[in-house]
Amino acid sequence: xxxxxxxxxxxxxxxxxxxxxxxxxxxxxxxxxxxxxxxxxxxxxxxxxxxxxxxxxxxxxxxxxxxxxxxxxxxxxxxxxxxxxxxxxxxxxxxxxxxxxxxxxxxxxx
Amino acid sequence: xxxxxxxxxxxxxxxxxxxxxxxxxxxxxxxxxxxxxxxxxxxxxxxxxxxxxxxxxxxxxxxxxxxxxxxxxxxxxxxxxxxxxxxxxxxxxxxxxxxxxxxxxxxxxxxxxxxxxx
Numbered sequence: 680x681x682x683x684x685x686x687x688x689x690x691x692x693x694x695x696x697x698x699x700x701x702x703x704x705x706x707x708x709x710x711x712x713x714x715x716x717x718x719x720x721x722x723x724x725x726x727x728x729x730x731x732x733x734x735x736x737x738x739x740x741x742x743x744x745x746x747x748x749x750x751x752x753x754x755x756x757x758x759x760x761x762x763x764x765x766x767x768x769x770x771x772x773x774x775x776x777x778x779x780x781x782x783x784x785x786x787x788x789x
Numbered sequence: 790x791x792x793x794x795x796x797x798x799x800x801x802x803x804x805x806x807x808x809x810x811x812x813x814x815x816x817x818x819x820x821x822x823x824x825x826x827x828x829x830x831x832x833x834x835x836x837x838x839x840x841x842x843x844x845x846x847x848x849x850x851x852x853x854x855x856x857x858x859x860x861x862x863x864x865x866x867x868x869x870x871x872x873x874x875x876x877x878x879x880x881x882x883x884x885x886x887x888x889x890x891x892x893x894x895x896x897x898x899x900x901x902x903x904x905x906x907x
Contacts, residue, residue, distance in 0.1 A: 718894075725898065725899055726826075731891065737895065771834075777836055781833075782833050
């Protein structure tokens with residue numbers, strides 16, 4: 680099973696600041712393609728796909744969200760936090776079953 | 790428009806059974822990998838099970854032997870049969886489309902709550 684670790688557990692930022700979230704996998708999630716996704720979840724809502732293939736924005740996702748990384752180390756960057764971006768963010772690998780999620784990073788208002 | 794609507798959750802005693810349904814619209818379930826994901830109260834996301842378009846199934850170790858995923862192509866509906874339920878199965882259960890090709894779970898339902906308690 681591929682274990683995903685996310686850091687930090689909580690990130691306290693102000694609107695307009697830059698947020699950098701990390702996700703590390705216990706083994707590679709791909710060679711030519713990184714099967715790594717990022718989701719945003721707000722209270723009382725289902726998760727929403729933000730990033731797939733480590734760096735591709737999903738349909739309708741603002742360009743302030745960007746993903747990077749390869750192999751085992753990945754980053755989600757929110758360039759300028761908007762009020763609606765305060766939420767929990769999960770990474771997930773989908774290269775192999777079980778399709779594990781990281782424990783999440785909560786981005787809250789400083 | 791892609792839509793997933795779960796149903797079937799409720800309060801059930803330990804050891805009991807429950808069947809969840811996920812009605813899909815806007816796409817064909819049989820042509821996609823479909824999954825169930827759960828979230829215990831106040832906790833993170835846990836993948837539970839998936840069914841491939843070819844009918845092959847996968848399960849998390851925590852539910853293997855107790856849960857069965859299936860689909861009814863005529864109804865375009867996904868199911869999760871849950872037997873021998875335990876308190877730690879208490880969670881909001883989401884169905885999701887994926888993973889498919891290069892995409893993870895790109896569409897999610899709103900979830901159905903399962904509470905296992907005496």
